[in-house]
Amino acid sequence: MWRVRAMFLILISSGKLLSNSCPIELSPSSVVVRFGDPVSVNCTTSLDEFEGMGWEATEGGTSSKREIKMVTWSVASLKTWSIQPICYVTMSDYVQCQQNLEVTVYKMPDTVSIWPSLTGPMEAGGLYQLQCDIRNIAPVRNLSLTWYRGNEIIHTETRDNDIATPQNESFNLPITPEKDDDGIQIQCEVQMNLGISGPQWTPIKSEPFDMVVYYPPSFISPLPEILDLAVDDKPILNCTADGNPQPYYRLVSSAGYVEATETKAVFRLSSPLLPGTYNCTAANRMGSATKVFIVQNPPKNITQLEDTELEVGSSSTLKCFSEANPPPIFHWDYYKTGNVEVTYVAGGSLLHIKKATDVNIGNYTCIVAYALKNISHVARVTVKGANSQCPIEITPERLVMPYGGQTSVTCGNSTEDASRNMIGVFWRVGQRVVNGAQWDVEKDTDWDLRAECIATFSGIGECSKRFDVTFYKTADNVLIHSMGHTGPMVANTEYQLQCDILNVAPVQNLTVSWYQDNDLNDDQGSLRVTGCPHQNMDCASQEIKSPVNVSSTIKVSLERNQHRAQFRCEAQLALEQQRPPPMMSHNLSLSVYYEPIINSTKLPSSVPVLSGYPVELVCEADGRPAPNIHWFSKKGVRVSSGNLTVTEAGVWTCNATNVVGFNIHEVVVVFKEDYLPLIAGFVAATVLVISVVFAFFYSIYYKNTKMRHYSLKNPKLNTQNGNVAHNSWDSPLPMTKLC
Template sequence: MSKSASVVRLFMGFILIATGVHASCPIELSPPSVVVRYGDPVTINCSTSVSPLEGLGWEVTVNGTGIVEVNHLPWTVANLTEWTISPSCFFNPSENSSHTQCFKKAKVVLYTFPETISITCSGDSKGVMKENKDYNFTCDIHNIAPVQNLTLRWYKRDTIIHTETFDFSAKEPMNLTSVLLGFTPTRQDNGVTFRCEAHMNLGSEGPKLNLSSQEYKVTVHFGPELQCSGTDLLEGTDLLEGDSLKNHCLVEGNPTPSVKWLKDGQPIDPGIPMSRTNSGLYTVEAEGSSFINKTLRVHVLYGPELKCPSSYTALEYSPHNITCTFEGYPQPEIMWYRDGEEVELPANLKRRDTGQYLITASNNLSSVNTTLEINVIYPPSEIVELEDSEVELGSEFWLKCSSMGNPRPKYFWNYYQMSNVVEKSEDGVSYLLIHNATAFNNGSYTCHASNERGNVSKTARVTVKGARQECPIQISPDRMVIQYQGTSQTAKCQVTSTAITNVKNKYWQIRKDDRIDNEDWRDVDTYKDWDLRPVCIATFVGIGTCQKHLKFTLYKTPDSVSLSGQTGPMEEGKQYLMQCDVANVAPASNLYVYWHKGKERFNIGTFNDTTPTPVNRSSTVTLTAHRDHDGTQIWCEARLHFMPTAPDTPAVPSKSHKMIVLYPPTFIKPETEMLEIKAASRVL
């Protein structure tokens, strides 16, 4: 095959690979990636196990090859200096091969690393800096590549204070400058050193290169400054008797300043012990990096004295007149403590202020203290620990009522009293213990706490899960059924509780604005109270107001019951509508119409009618005539049904109707084919 044909096939292979026709290329590069120092030699081997083949080739700007019919083809450069080099090995298969033309690129990283890097500062060339002034450091790196593999680290002493990387994509060498901005030295930085380090990470194939700049040593100049221990110079300085200015006030600076003390314009020896008669104005002059002249007032101290009463009693919210006297210089600080914590005693004492207090008077010389017992008389506090509860049916639980007061409060409870509830008091707390919780333990429980200063109360709600709230009312009888124009009856409304204190009130509510405050009620108008709804209402401690309805019915039996529909003969197989009319009956919701056919009850009619007054109602049935019905009596009867709470009314029947059913004759075949007929007999 000609060389030009190989080039065409190679170009076609590029297209196939680029479009994803063949995803695997049988080429192995060794090594697949290399890291080379600028000017050093490099060799990469390209090989394939496929045979036969047309050949392998290297396409590269330096020392490239054509297609060579070999299974192993190296690419070698003696001095690599091209920064953007990107060699590719090409594979051309034989004409009948299952492989396609393809190529692989080798990764080549060319680098260069400087021999030195330098650090400079915007300050004095000798490293002298002024305290609290801003300075910048600069690190210069020349002729380095590739910069994207470079990490620059700034060190203060041996601590990294800044790290910088570079995202330049260029492969050629660059000159880089890193600036560390805003270093503000303090006197603690005197003698500290700075340096910058370059770190080149070329991956697992290459070396890890490190280079450090020279160290830059900082000298910080400050002062002179006058420092008196624990003293604000604007207010003066305080000395214990026997102390000296030299020990108490120091003049600091770099370089070390010269110092002179004066009083009333005359030099003094600052090392002489001070007495209280030496209080006054003093001047200090110091010269170093700069010159200062400061004046301060010196005080001589003596210890505090404190006098307070041992106890004090007050009414809550009343202004107190507790008087404690103290003296000392400087003026002592008075502190009040309670239970180890600092407090501020209010002008008007409250219940929480009762207790023992420690009072201290102190200054920078000494401290003294005394104790004071304060007793505040106050009414009971808001009740705590009494909360709504949800308990299981049959369970045992307790309610807790706690209040703080001085004197200690006394307790009493309001609730629906039951035999399974026990009251108990212990350590100023009241408890309600409930055993075997029932539905009657549902409700509110109010605890009252009182003493000579006042009283408070709180209510909690108890819910017994699985127990329906019951109204402790019993109505006897619970159902009253009275006939129209009949005799009235008596209903009793009684409470089931044996504790009289559980009941607040009880009455009958018969009609709107018709209240009867009696246990018995019998005021029924049997002529017109069709829609009467008597209710017994009672209010109970703990439960509140509840009620029970008396199931009341005023009824009227029908004036008449009549049957209508087909009264003449019926044809077998046809359907006929029959109607039972019930006149002037109440209430219709309790009306039952029973249909009879001979001895058979074949239908029952009911009514979803809530009208309480007398009405006319009809029940209908559809009959399909049959010869068996011929001669059968059919009728209906009406009855008011109140069972099981009251007896049913007697049935009121209609007149019966005899059914006549017409049907065609039917020949009945005899059991034998031969008939014996006597002379003179009739054959039907």
């Protein structure tokens, strides 16, 4: 074995020792073993060929083995506190690798105990130290200590100590005890953290240390205690106090009388005493405490204070009297104004009201204070002819704002008297309460918001003033359309137009105006809610606060000359403080159709026709859409045109038709003889006869008086001029006279 060890050292020095990827596996990979217990660990190699393997250890080492692939490190009783076995394997090329085995040897402590730094009781507020001693434990590095106050963990700590052998360890806990720590148990607990592979043993606790804490006396109810007794009663005073050590008691009266000094806390006075104050003192070595007992004859009922009714401008006095021993103190609670004065008299108090007004209406409370106990009585004052008003003022007085906007409203006093008498103020908004005078409206999203300012005043009590809030929302859209009809309208026929205003609020402030072209229409219609926001309910417009759809309907009847008339509707929220811009619909252009109208001025009812002379009849008609025109006769002849040529007598009807209706016009054609040719012939014949007669007589006359006979044979031109001579007066052209 030593030869192998020497070879191992040589390999280390030559750098041929392999430490990474060593083909060795330890089972288990680490061990936790109690001192003196047996232990064994197997070392296995995955190599098929190797020179040898074995364990190097101060106890349980083995020689190098060649034939087997597993060697075991085993110790029957491990009594070495610090040991580190090494499993090695020498491979075929004489390169050696190794695996270290982590071994933890532990020992449970012999004792765990607590010791105080000082013996005896502790004083509350003092600084002390508790020590936890742990005897003979190993290893210390695996130790953790926990301190307990009853079942409560108050501190945990460990030690950084690498010593493997058993050690004695002490842990200190500084404490400052209080009154509540008296009787509490303190313990320390030891736990060995030996890891997952180690044994899981139950922690060891010390014996409990019972704390004894001294503290000064204190009374469960330290406030003065009032005993209402008759003069001849013998009072019993319970003066019990809590303290450690047990306190002793001493009772002293306000007159200096010492009743008793004893350890009992209950005093029964041996004889009746005059009412007064008693001081009970409880004391021990830590301190003392005193409680006051007030023995008194309490005030009797308040007398002479009654409800009072005054006339406006009149005066009155309220009286308040009561008996007690010692004498009580009187004061008044009321709405304080300048015309009220309070005076005091023996056994009572007087309140004077001068020239009463509406501010004097309210409750007047007389309070009789005796030691720490009060009695009171209330009288109601009314003023005839005056009305009580809540003296608060809201700014602004009314609010109109867009839904989702942001603003604040303040509730304050309306007068200086109100400021002096106000006790508190808050807002009630729906079911929610907003404390203080200011209310931020943007936090509220209820359309039907009901808000009121509520204030409390002396004498008046709680009164309120409602605040009106109007949220508005302009319409998402304003639409105009005709109802129950599409396409063009027929002239002189009544139709309905509807304006839809979508998602607008509040509807009770909405007005709708109708315009025809640029003129305000005569019919402005009426509003109605087209969609109720509440299911199964009919909505009245005055009750709706949230956005709804609203419609307005008007009746229209157009003339034929109103073709392409433009209609529009305009929605306006008529609000007091803010008026948003009007919301307008688009223009609705209306087409007007009307039945045909035949132009009778160009088409008479009766037309004559002459034989051989045809007559053209022209039928013209106005209508929208443009009418179709045709002629038909009683004989069943039909002409699809507005122009008709007739040559004979008969009755013809012009029919003008469009989608609206039709119109007809009847023409009677009358046949007449044509005498014009006869007359013309007669006139022509007469003219011809006259012409012939005239020509005859003229020819006779011409021959007898004027006519000459000339021969044109061989004429010669006169060189003077070229004119032809007539009747021999001018004869430039020579002629031969025949006769």
